[in-house]
Amino acid sequence: MKPEKLLPIAEKARNMAYAPYSEFYVGAAIVDEQGNIHSGCNVENAAYPIGCCAEQSAVAQMILNGGKSIKQILIIGKPGNTCPPCGACRQIIAEHGDASTQIHLETADGQFSTQSIDELLPNAFHPSKL
Ligand code: THU
Numbered sequence: 001m002k003p004e005k006l007l008p009i010a011e012k013a014r015n016m017a018y019a020p021y022s023e024f025y026v027g028a029a030i031v032d033e034q035g036n037i038h039s040g041c042n043v044e045n046a047a048y049p050i051g052c053c054a055e056q057s058a059v060a061q062m063i064l065n066g067g068k069s070i071k072q073i074l075i076i077g078k079p080g081n082t083c084p085p086c087g088a089c090r091q092i093i094a095e096h097g098d099a100s101t102q103i104h105l106e107t108a109d110g111q112f113s114t115q116s117i118d119e120l121l122p123n124a125f126h127p128s129k130l
Pocket of ligand 1: 083
C-alpha cells in the first residue's frame, strides 16, 4: 500500500489526539499482515510520563482487532516536519514488526521517506533474544 493511502487515515487519527499539554498532535496508521488498517493518536495525561504515543495506541488497536504484525506504519506529527518515532515506539515497532516492516514518515515537502526498523533501531532487544 502506498503511504499516500495511509495519510488520510493517520490525519483522521491525529485530529482525535488528546494532547493539551504539549499541543503536539500525532497520528499513526498501520497496515497489518492481513492488509487491515489500524490507527492511533497520542493520549496525554496530567501525570506527564504516563501519556501514550500515537504508535503505541495504533499497535493496541492492531492487537485488539486481531492483527499480528506491522507491515507498514505511517507516522505524522506537525505538518511540515517529519515525526520520527521516539525510542520507546521504536522498541514497540521492533516487537510487533519484522525486517520487512516499512516505517513511513511524511517529509517537509509532502513526500514520504521509508526506513526499516533495523535502520531506526539497530541491534534491537527483540523477543528472539529472550
Ligand atoms: N509522540 C508520539 O505520539 N509519538 C512519537 O513517536 C513522538 C512523540 C507524542 C508524545 C507526546 O504526547 C507528544 O508527542 C509530544 O512529545
